[in-house]
Amino acid sequence: MEDPLSYLWNTLFIAVLIVLSGFFSASETALTSVSRHRLKLLAKSKEEEEEESEVHFFNKLLTALLISNNMVNILASSLAAVMFSRIISSQSLSAILSTLVMTFILLIFGEITPKILARQNSERLFEASIKVIVFLSKILSPVITMFITIANSVVKLFGGHVVQETPFITMDDIASYLEMGREEGSITHEEGLMIERTIEMDETLVKEIMIPRIDIVAVEESQTLREAMEIIVEEEYSRIPVYRETIDNIVGICYAKDVLSFIAQRGMDIVDKVLVKELMRAPLFVPEFMPVSELLKEFKAKKMHMAIVVDEYGGTAGIVTMEDILEEIFGEIMDEYDEGEHIGIKKVTENSYLVDATLSLNDIERELRIEFPEGEFDTLAGYLLEKFKHIPKVGETYEDERISFKVVAASRNKIEKVLVTIKHEMEENTQKSNDKGDGNDED
DSSP: OOOHHHHHHHHHHHHHHHHHHHHHHHHHHHHHHSOHHHHHHHHHHHSTTTTOOHHHHHHHHHHHHHHHHHHHHHHHHHHHHHHHHHHOSOHHHHHHHHHHHHHHHIIIIIIIHHHHHHHHTHHHHHHHHHHHHHHHHHHTHHHHHHHHHHHHHHHHHTTOOOOSOOOSSOHHHHHHHHHHHHHHTSSOHHHHHHHHHHHGGGTOBHHHHSEEGGGOOOEETTSBHHHHHHHHHHHTOSEEEEEESEEEEEEEEEEHHHHHHHHHHHOGGGTTTSBGGGTOBOOOEEETTSBHHHHHHHHHHHTOSEEEEEOTTSOEEEEEEHHHHHHHHHOOOOOTTOOSSOTTEEEOSSSEEEEETTSBHHHHHHHHTOOOOOOSOOBHHHHHHHHHSSOOOTTOEEEOSSEEEEEEEEOSSOEEEEEEEEHHHHHHHHHHHHHHHHHHHHO
16 A cells, blocks of 8 residues: 555645746746847846847747746656556556646646736746746756757758847837737827837938928029028028029038128128128038938938938939928927918818928828828829829819819919818718707707
């Protein structure tokens, strides 16, 4: 007859193994749930001497947990099988019962429950368990290396490739987190828009945010400082381009502060004798297809706030400023000269807006909460020219299912002002009026 104490010790040992199984399972969940940035910092601090990649470091920790968890599960199941075989004479019955009992216990106490708890407290558990996990990875290092090598070989065998370096946070991750934040209310609509615009800066081209050539206010290099100051004061600009003979030959930038500083030192009497070219600074030229993110780096590196945008032929396509970039991220920036409404958009009625045709579609989409189809156009004028197939006259209208566009101001060669009417807002307002009228009738 077996000693009852042996059963007790076996039971206690199995219980300890189940607790260890739960710990390893919870640690595995904490490891895979913790911030990738935290893990990256840990990899650098722990593995700096070995110069391991973050991916390899993560794989080592995960493999150590999987090996340890499987070892304790196998050992616990084996001990349980031995105990059941001593209690039940039928080997087949004891095997079935031990398998069922241990499967149930390990699933509940070794897998499901620990992982649910770990998911809810991943940061705290990670802090508590990381030293143990790192210690295990060092002890099992030879075994881990063997298993990782075999696993990599199998991956290659099936046509995959072994990744040594990979970003811990991808653009898809950021987009997912952003959407989750909006749904949970931790990120407001405006904050979400700013994050999206910042992310999209790599895809947004300079030509999409620039002031087009036709709207450039510039001075000729042979003009006097007085003439330049009059233009600067009238247009309320802090800097304007300087050209030689034609706008396609921009040779400098005239800064208002340079002119004021010169006047302060030399007096007003000399402003009629000094030419703009004597005070202008060298311009920065950028191609129209440069990403906005690269332009921002260029501005920071050269400490400039304005660039001349050139087309593929070297001609002037437009100008772009630091304010244009900031407005792309934060929306329209109002200064002391601006009115309360968005520059270029004036609300006429509840659902109608008078819009400057030179405004970019991105600005209009943000302000009016509407969407334009993809196409080879950047401004409202470009969109309407694509639809009309000719330069429309005042009064001509283009409509789609959602929006009506009526040209209210145009010259011989361009569209200037457009009345934009959003139809779905009209329908909603009409419905509200009808509902209100029905309610009054019932009264």
